[in-house]
Amino acid sequence: MEIKKRVELLAPAGNMEKLKTAFHFGADACFVGGSAFNLRGMSSNFKNKELKEAVDYVHSLGKKIYVTLNIFAHNTEIEYMPRFIKKLDEFGVDAVIVADLGVFQMVRQYAPNLKIHVSTQANNTNWMSVKTWKDMGAKRVILAREMSLKEIKTIREKVPDVEIEVFIHGAMCMAYSGRCLLSNYFTNRDANRGICAQDCRWNYKVIAEGHEETGAHDIVENEEGTYMFNAKDLCSIEFIDKVLETGVDSLKIEGRMKSIYYNSTVVKQYKRALDNYYSGNYEYNPDWLKELKTISHRQYSNGFYLGPTSEKDQNYETGLSYSQTYRLVANVLEKVDTNKYKIQIRNKVYATETLELVRPIGDAVKFKVENFLNTKNDEFQEYVNPNTIAIIETDVEMGPMDLIRIKLPEGQSDSDMDTTEF
Ligand code: SF4
Incomplete structure (x- = not known):
């Protein structure tokens, strides 16, 4: 073989x-x-x-x-x-x-x-x-x-x-990667220096030269706007x-x-x-x-991998087209005792929420905690804010660099910082 x-x-x-x-x-x-x-x-x-x-x-x-x-x-x-x-x-x-x-x-x-x-x-x-x-x-x-x-x-x-x-x-x-100057023209931010303003995701309109008083006119794509470049x-x-x-x-x-x-x-x-x-x-x-x-x-x-691109490869409906169904709430720092783990909080989280542990291997594991021990004030809390170090108790085995996430309510979405990479 x-x-x-x-x-x-x-x-x-x-x-x-x-x-x-x-x-x-x-x-x-x-x-x-x-x-x-x-x-x-x-x-x-x-x-x-x-x-x-x-x-x-x-x-x-x-x-x-x-x-x-x-x-x-x-x-x-x-x-x-x-x-x-x-x-x-x-x-x-x-x-x-x-x-x-x-x-x-x-x-x-x-x-x-x-x-x-x-x-x-x-x-x-x-x-x-x-x-x-x-x-x-x-x-x-x-x-x-x-x-x-x-x-x-x-x-x-x-x-x-x-x-x-x-x-x-x-x-x-x-555009061909790196050959787009939209950001340079509109915001003086050079895509070739990694500071593209994502202008291709904007909604575009037409202004008639010499008739500016008539305002900006829609280039009609649909009732949502005109996102003609938004890949x-x-x-x-x-x-x-x-x-x-x-x-x-x-x-x-x-x-x-x-x-x-x-x-x-x-x-x-x-x-x-x-x-x-x-x-x-x-x-x-x-x-x-x-x-x-x-x-x-x-x-x-x-x-472009499976053949020529079509309108299906663009999002013409909105520039705010991110979707994300989960939110990262913490990363695991270390095990501090039997069933006890020190975690770094990235987003506010309540003990009432169902947490999911994400490890390199296997499916995410659901678990709950009774509270969070805030290491700064040594108090047990029902919720913790970002940039807090907390200790949780659970019988779910975890290791450093594993991640803890929560499912977002239906219709709610977060987005990471985002620019296009070359
Ligand atoms: S993401 Fe690419 S296409 Fe969009 S504005 Fe930046 S360089 Fe241009």
């Missing part, structure tokens, strides 16, 4: 907590932003010291860490780049993610042994581009998101000796077996700015699907998608 090489499950990590959570829930590798030159201007990112700690932590697990260096650099940034490149090399990062040809060349020059992954921002949509990057020294090419599985398979066949990475989950742009999120869980059959090496999850609940859930469900696939008896489990619907998302679509 042919033994298939297991694909890498690559998770986003906007900070150290997200990084640790992603690995706890089963990621094989994480991508992070350093203190400069990446597309997450608003993400907390990693300062040099933290980055070094992160590299050491990830390597102690035997896993990998990649650092984004994928801005399109302007002249003023070029002089600072070599120092940063050398630092990343010194820290021992497993690869840098690069989009700009000049940056690519500088990595080759200043850190010749540092592996380079070509960013999706470089918009590689054909095998000749992929081969060219490979010939120039790239270890991996992250394909454009705007491709079908058939095209990806052809690239794999034509260029077998380079690693290929594809996005499997997360937000999409209405749904990519979710490939229902056809992940077909993605794997293209022969790609790495599956990337978008969302460095999303919450630990988002990160843990997406990693866990795709890992479950991969475990199932590599068991040799692949069978799609609808629970994977059900769980992915518990996190903040804008309705899911297949992206």
Whole structure:
């Protein structure tokens, strides 16, 4: 029997907590932003010291860490780049993610042994581009998101000796990734610097030049408004077996700015699907998608993978299209005594509510507590507020970095901080 090489499950990590959570829930590798030159201007990112700690932590697990260096650099940034490149090399990062040809060349020059992954921002949509990057020294090419599985398979066949990475989950742009200037024009926030204002989710109207007094006119899509650019999120869980059959090496999850609940859930469900696939008896489990619907998302679509996109891949009804059926209320810090656990509260929660423990393996486990012991005032409380450390008593076994969630009442929805990731 042919033994298939297991694909890498690559998770986003906007900070150290997200990084640790992603690995706890089963990621094989994480991508992070350093203190400069990446597309997450608003993400907390990693300062040099933290980055070094992160590299050491990830390597102690035997896993990998990649650092984004994928801005399109302007002249003023070029002089600072070599120092940063050398630092990343010194820290021992497993690869840098690069989009700009000049940056690519500088990595080759200043850190010749540092592996380079070509960013999706470089918009590689054909095998000749992929081969060219490979010939120039790239270890991996992250394909454009705007491709079908058939095209990806052809690239794999034509260029077998380079690693290929594809996005499997997360937000999409209405333009080729990174080639949209809506945010730059309207808000002076550059998507290529990770501070996109999500202008594609806005409701648009028309104002007639010279007749401004007539006001803004609807461009009629429907009675809800005109959300003509508002792409749904990519979710490939229902056809992940077909993605794997293209022969790609790495599956990337978008969302460095999303919450630990988002990160843990997406990693866990795709890992479950991969475990199932590599068991040799692949069978799609609808629970994977059900769980992915518990996190903040804008309705899911297949992206470009299964064929041309249509109106079904856009949300024309509203820009506030998030839905999320569960809320993270705490993360487990440690076991402090028999059946007693110290937890960090993220959202207000009452002891009357039914809690659910989310662990890396297995279904969520429902449980209840009688009260919360607030460690600050040493009082037993019926509810606890965010940013509180509390002790709970339960016979449900839990471990550090497990998460506790509650189901939101019907019709209520939260949303994570959200911008589109490249
Ligand atoms: S997410 Fe930002 S960069 Fe992407 S299409 Fe929307 S406005 Fe443009």
